[in-house]
Amino acid sequence: MDFALDAETEAFRTEVRAFLDEHLPPEVEERLYLTGESHDDAFARALGERGWIASEWGPEERPLDPTHAHVLEAELAKAEAPFYAVSTGAMVGRVVAASGSEELRSEVLPGIASGEVTIALGMTEPEAGSDVAAVQTRARPVDGGWVIDGQKMFTTNGHAADHVFLLVRTDPASRRHRGLTTFLVPLDRPGVDVQAVRTISGERTNITYYADVFVEDRWRISEVGDGWRSLMLALQDEHSAPFSPHLARLLEATEQWAATPGVDGAVPLDRPDVRRRLARAATELEVAQLLEARTTWMEANGEVPLAEGPMSKLFSTEAIVRGAEDLTALVGPDALRSRTDPTAVVGGRIEHTLRFSLGTTIYAGTSEVQRNIIAQHRCGLPRA
Amino acid sequence: MDLGLSDEQRQLVDSFTGLLAKASTPEHVRAAEPGGVDQALWATLRDTGAVTMGVAEDHGGWGASLLDLALVAEPLGRACAPAPVIETQVAARLLAAIGTPVALDALGPALAGDHLVTMAVRPPQGGVAALTPAGAVCDAVIVLDAERLLLVPVSDRNRHPVANLADAPLADIDLSPSSSGGGAVELAAGPSAVERYETALDEWLALTAASLVGIGSAALHLGCAYAAERTAFGAPIGTFQGVAHPLADDATHLDGARLLAHKAAWALDSGDARGRELAAMAFAFASRTAEATTYDAVHVHGGYGFMLEYDVQLHYRRARGWARVWGDAEAADARAAEARY
Numbered sequence: 001m002d003f004a005l006d007a008e009t010e011a012f013r014t015e016v017r018a019f020l021d022e023h024l025p026p027e028v029e030e031r032l033y034l035t036g037e038s039h040d041d042a043f044a045r046a047l048g049e050r051g052w053i054a055s056e057w058g059p060e061e062r063p064l065d066p067t068h069a070h071v072l073e074a075e076l077a078k079a080e081a082p083f084y085a086v087s088t089g090a091m092v093g094r095v096v097a098a099s100g101s102e103e104l105r106s107e108v109l110p111g112i113a114s115g116e117v118t119i120a121l122g123m124t125e126p127e128a129g130s131d132v133a134a135v136q137t138r139a140r141p142v143d144g145g146w147v148i149d150g151q152k153m154f155t156t157n158g159h160a161a162d163h164v165f166l167l168v169r170t171d172p173a174s175r176r177h178r179g180l181t182t183f184l185v186p187l188d189r190p191g192v193d194v195q196a197v198r199t200i201s202g203e204r205t206n207i208t209y210y211a212d213v214f215v216e217d218r219w220r221i222s223e224v225g226d227g228w229r230s231l232m233l234a235l236q237d238e239h240s241a242p243f244s245p246h247l248a249r250l251l252e253a254t255e256q257w258a259a260t261p262g263v264d265g266a267v268p269l270d271r272p273d274v275r276r277r278l279a280r281a282a283t284e285l286e287v288a289q290l291l292e293a294r295t296t297w298m299e300a301n302g303e304v305p306l307a308e309g310p311m312s313k314l315f316s317t318e319a320i321v322r323g324a325e326d327l328t329a330l331v332g333p334d335a336l337r338s339r340t341d342p343t344a345v346v347g348g349r350i351e352h353t354l355r356f357s358l359g360t361t362i363y364a365g366t367s368e369v370q371r372n373i374i375a376q377h378r379c380g381l382p383r384a
Numbered sequence: 385m386d387l388g389l390s391d392e393q394r395q396l397v398d399s400f401t402g403l404l405a406k407a408s409t410p411e412h413v414r415a416a417e418p419g420g421v422d423q424a425l426w427a428t429l430r431d432t433g434a435v436t437m438g439v440a441e442d443h444g445g446w447g448a449s450l451l452d453l454a455l456v457a458e459p460l461g462r463a464c465a466p467a468p469v470i471e472t473q474v475a476a477r478l479l480a481a482i483g484t485p486v487a488l489d490a491l492g493p494a495l496a497g498d499h500l501v502t503m504a505v506r507p508p509q510g511g512v513a514a515l516t517p518a519g520a521v522c523d524a525v526i527v528l529d530a531e532r533l534l535l536v537p538v539s540d541r542n543r544h545p546v547a548n549l550a551d552a553p554l555a556d557i558d559l560s561p562s563s564s565g566g567g568a569v570e571l572a573a574g575p576s577a578v579e580r581y582e583t584a585l586d587e588w589l590a591l592t593a594a595s596l597v598g599i600g601s602a603a604l605h606l607g608c609a610y611a612a613e614r615t616a617f618g619a620p621i622g623t624f625q626g627v628a629h630p631l632a633d634d635a636t637h638l639d640g641a642r643l644l645a646h647k648a649a650w651a652l653d654s655g656d657a658r659g660r661e662l663a664a665m666a667f668a669f670a671s672r673t674a675e676a677t678t679y680d681a682v683h684v685h686g687g688y689g690f691m692l693e694y695d696v697q698l699h700y701r702r703a704r705g706w707a708r709v710w711g712d713a714e715a716a717d718a719r720a721a722e723a724r725y
Contacts, residue, residue, distance in 0.1 A: 001393075001451060002386045003647045009385075067385070275721035276714055282724060283665040283717070286647075287640035294643060297387045311636040368625070374632035379608040381622035381631070 005071075012068055016075040019050065024081050032082050033339065036204035039085040039118060039160050047083065048115030053090050057097030058113040070242060070296040078245035085118040085157040087241070092119045092165045095230045096184065096221055103218045108163070108184065119184070120161040122152035122208060123231065129153075130369050132167065133176045133228070137210065139168040139183065145216040146170075148185065151209045154363070158194045158206035161187060166210075167231055170224050180227035183220050189213050201356040235365075243316035243360055244288035246353065247323050251281050253349035254327045277330050281323045288316040307378035310370040317360035318367060324350075324357040387643070393455055396448075401459045403432060408463040410695045416466035419545075420553035421521050426467040430497045438473040443480040443488065444495055450587055454594040454649040458642070461598025461706070464698050468518030468553060470591045471502040475526055478503060478584040482533070482571050490524065490535055490569075499523045501535070504557070505588055505710045511560050515709050519555030520545040526571065526584075527559060533577040534559075537567040550705020586652055586663040589716065593645040593663070593670035596707060600638050600670075600677040603699035607631055607681030614686075627684060634677040641670040661723035667707070668716035674703035675713075 005013070023046045032040065047053055051060040052072055064072060076083045093112040096105055111117030128134035137150025148168060155164060163184045171179030187194070191213035197205045222230040255278060258269040268274045291312035298305045305312075328335040328350055339348025361367045375381040389397070407425045416422040430436075438453050439445025453473055460469055472494070479491040479501065493499035502522040504513035513519070513527050513536075522538050536542075542563040544556040558564065572580055608631055611622035621627045648662035656662075678700040682689035689696055 001389065001646060001650060003650050005385055269725055272718065275725060276717040279665070279717045279721035279724060280668070283644075283669050283720065286662070286665055287637075287644055287669060290643035290647060291636070291640050293385060294387055294639075297385060301388075307635075308639070311639055314633075315636050315640060368629070371629040371632035372625070374635055375622070375628035378635045379604070379611075379622075379628070379631050381608060381612055381628050382620050384619075384623040384625070 009067055009071060013071050013075060016072055019046070020075065020079045020081060024079055029080065032080075033202065036198065036202045037160070038082050038203060039157050040082040041115075043082050044086050044115035044118065046115070047086055048113060051113075053086055053115055054093060054109075054113035055090065057094055057109065059110065060113075066296050066299040070292070074242040074245050074292075077242055078249060080249075085120065085161055086115060088121050088157070088165070089117065089119040089161075091121075091234045092163075092184070094236075095165075095182065095234045098233055099223070099226075099230050100184075100221045101218055104184065104221065107218075111162075117163070118157060118161040120155050120157045120164045120187070120206075120208075121234075122155050122158075122164040122166040122185075124153045125151060126153055126207075130366055132231070133180070135167055135169060135180065137166065137168045138172060139166075139170050139181065140172075141170075142214070145214055146183070146220070148183070148191075148210045148213040148215065151207060153207055154197070154205050155194070155208040156203075156205040158187065158208045159196065159204075163187060164192075164208065165221075165234070167227055170227075174225070177228040179225055180231075181220060181224050182222045182227040182230045183215060185210075185213065185215055185219060189215065200358060201352070203356075203359075241313070241364060242292050243313065243320060244285060244292055246356065246360070247281070247285045247288055247316065247320045249349065250320070250323055250327060250353040251278070251285055253346040253353075254278060254281070254331065257331055257346050257350065274330060277326060281327060284319040284323060288312070288319050291315050307374050310365070310373045311378075313365060314367050314370040314374070317357075320353070320357045320360050324354040328354050389455070393452060396452060397455050397459065399432070400434075400456050401462075403428060404459050404463040404465055408465045408467075410464075410698060413464045413466055413698055417551040418547055419520065420466050420551050421468065422466040425465065427497075429465075429467050429469060434467075434469050435472050435476050435497075436495050439476050439480045439491070439495065443483070443491060445476075445480065449649070449653045450590060451646060451649040451653055453587075453591055454645055457591045457594035458598035458601070458645075461595030461600075461702075462602040464599065464602070464702050466551075468500070468502065468521060470588060470595060471505075471518040472500060474584050474588045474591065475501045475503040477587060478526060478580060479571070481583070482580060484571070486535075486569055487571050490571075501526065503584060503588065504528075505585060508559055511558065513557040513559060515546060515548070515554045516557050517709050518553055519543060519557050520553035522555075525557055526581075528578065528581040529559070531574055531578055532570055533572040533581055535569050535571050536564050539565065541565065548705060550702045552702070552705050552709070554709065582660070583652075585710075586660050589667040589710070589719075590645060590648040590652060590663040592707060592710070593641065593648065593666035596667075596670040596674040596703060597638055597642045597645055599699050599703045599706070600634070600641070600674040603674075603678040603681035603696055603703070604631065604634050604638060606696045606699070607634075607677075607684040610688075611684050621684070630680045631684070634673070634680055637669075637673040638677060641666070641673045644669055658723075661720050664716045664720035664723060667710075668713040668720065671703075671707045671713045671716065674707070678703040 089112045139146040139148045166183045170181040191211045193209040295305045295312045334345045337344040339352045437446040437448040441447040479487045494501045500522045502518035504516045504527045542558040546554045645666045648666040651659040
């Protein structure tokens with residue numbers, strides 16, 4: 001057993017940090033925060049130039065292995081870098097590579113790998129969230145292609161991306177997992193309407209509407225009726241998405257607050273309760289990082305982290321919520337000052353994490369869904 | 385990074401798990417209450433090398449790492465083993481680390497099994513080492529008295545066994561020369577004595593954390609097995625999310641606690657600067673996790689959970705008792721903070 005990263009992986013981490021210093025200057029960070037955008041073209045292309053977007057399906061002879069990919073994602077998340085559209089693109093890239101037509105593969109894969117083509121996810125609907133098999137958006141066959149009707153919720157980057165990955169029902173008589181098909185739909189097609197949805201963290205997402213949207217058959221990804229399997233393939237990547245960097249950022253900000261004398265000259269870190277509560281948050285961070293590292297380590301060793309992936313997602317995101325609640329309470333009234341206010345404590349990072357924390361236990365599989373998976377696969381409990 | 389066990393480590397865990405499955409069943413654990421020691425089990429564990437393995441080879445041991453000992457501590461906790469393994473391991477390693485003729489004189493008989501040496505995990509107060517682990521069965525105790533590390537002989541004259549929540553072999557030990565017979569020897573003095581003691585305490589915290597993971601894991605197993613089989617309202621209760629979700633959280637926290645206990649032991653082994661901090665963190669997290677898990681496992685059993693006849697209560701009581709002889713999770717938070725800031 002060895003808990004240290006090897007020198008080569010540490011060197012890679014240093015390389016990623018240098019990359020972030022170069023490509024994510026404070027003014028870009030500030031603009032992204034104020035607009036709530038989670039994509040930046042220049043940044044995405046710089047990632048693509050390094051060969052850091054595509055996995056085994058891309059043009060690189062030696063794509064990043066799970067360990068390096070984890071380090072990269074953790075550093076990007078820690079820096080709040082705009083890489084969400086890139087990561088959703090990479091998710092879909094894997095699915096297109098596995099089951100898309102030759103035509104579709106050559107049309108989009110090089111662009112995804114270079115950071116020039118971005119893809120939003122269209123799975124959730126107003127009436128289908130955790131129960132994604134309940135989707136109602138439909139595609140019906142017409143001459144030369146398909147016509148799509150319906151709506152999708154939380155199509156983050158739907159206003160900025162080139163395509164949306166759509167899970168739709170192609171067999172109107174089908175139920176649940178059967179009769180679903182996946183498509184890649186260009187977002188500039190007539191009939192697509194994108195409406196902004198603002199979230200408590202300031203992040204912009206969207207609701208997207210599809211009214212008689214025509215796509216040629218080449219935009220179909222899965223076999224007709226086999227969409228569930230390609231959805232599962234897309235979601236595989238979500239297991240290892242690191243959330244602990246957000247907790248690390250919160251802890252660092254609160255430690256910075258604690259080490260700074262207040263207006264009365266007292267240093268919060270001299271107080272025993274401040275020390276204990278910070279240590280407790282640091283302990284949770286340690287556990288979150290270890291659970292994430294274990295998921296990555298299993299993947300790197302060819303094991304499928306069936307329960308372990310959900311465990312790391314569940315623990316890290318719940319730890320962010322616990323940490324944000326406790327540390328904002330610890331900082332006291334001043335933690336109310338927002339990131340946009342010049343008087344904010346530590347640049348408002350503490351207040352912002354409280355806002356941001358809420359979504360993390362919802363998206364990419366709610367905590368309740370994760371617990372169901374763990375109960376079944378680890379605890380051996382029967383399904384309801 | 386490598387989170388896998390070596391073949392040797394796997395064999396080590398398997399051999400202790402197999403031994404405990406035979407010699408530390410719930411029947412053995414109950415029969416050893418309230419005194420907290422099954423002498424046959426303790427003799428078997430000693431003969432297997434449970435104490436000797438942790439001492440460096442040039443002091444007559446096998447040179448096992450603290451991580452190896454942590455791997456063994458988990459099955460000990462899982463079986464609620466009524467044997468004073470962790471305290472005696474830590475005390476033996478402390479004597480070997482001090483390495484003076486006086487310390488090595490005490491180490492020899494301790495490794496031979498003739499003399500049981502334990503360590504008081506808290507400084508004495510008012511001349512008493514209160515609730516000393518293994519105090520009820522030891523022949524000598526290592527205590528830190530101000531800046532002096534002392535080895536104090538223990539006999540029925542200065543030992544006051546304490547009936548306790550965990551049915552552990554605890555005793556209040558009177559350290560005064562008049563009651564101990566005056567045979568106390570000084571092992572070390574000054575700041576280096578304090579540092580030796582604190583290092584031994586780091587080891588005790590990390591190993592106890594690993595044992596708490598074992599206690600919690602066994603309770604989780606009992607809770608899940610019961611939830612899968614017991615029906616209510618026409619369905620196994622494990623299908624109810626109100627029952628299943630706390631158990632899923634416990635499983636998650638136990639995995640995290642195990643990883644953290646191993647990391648702490650690894651850090652202490654490798655001289656990592658964060659060793660002390662990580663050991664305290666591991667104890668804090670494992671302690672909270674074992675408490676929550678054993679609570680949930682008892683609760684899942686309904687009324688059976690608080691019947692002495694059901695095994696889950698054995699784990700509930702030890703999850704608290706094995707840890708709190710030193711302190712609670714908040715005390716460990718404070719220790720982690722002292723190391724961190």
